[in-house]
Amino acid sequence: MATINYTSGTTGNPKGVVLTHKNICTVANGISIFSLPAPWNTNDVWYSYLPMAHIFERAVHCVLMSVGGQWWFSSGDIKKLLDELAVVRPTIFGSVPRVMNRLYDKIQATMAESKLKGWLLRSATASKRGRLDNGEVTKNTLWDKLLLKKVQNLLGGRIHTWVSGAAPLNPKVRGFIREIFSCYVIEAYG
16 A cells, blocks of 8 residues: 545545555556656656645656656645746646636636737637647747747746646637647546
């Protein structure tokens, strides 16, 4: 036995699940093999703000230890999240759909404030969608330099892969995150 992981009880009473070292290594191998377009390496940085009781968070730490990557821990104050992300500048970011939905809604509200802002952002995302549809994931477009960099920098500006877990992600939100942040989006839930 490596650990006892407690469930939240969302589908019944909370319970402890016994996990072996093999369980954790299997999840870690799955993450390192299937989650990124390129292998994790010493340059990768993870911002750890999910609860350590979350098995995905623990497995990410195992992968980072195995490749010599870095992880930084949140102070625990959700109000400092953006300030901390600006310092940490993660390359791989993990979240749940609810966080991504809030970000999407906030950007959509900003677009609705001004016809010009809305037109610019719609033009930028349409251009990025065309590139993504052709398999090109880049942060080196004119749209990135003039407009999207401001939003990308809110999360540190270096995210190349965004991992979403816990529940399915709305395809519209998934596409929008890819267009704005010029990153791969991996869904991991089950």
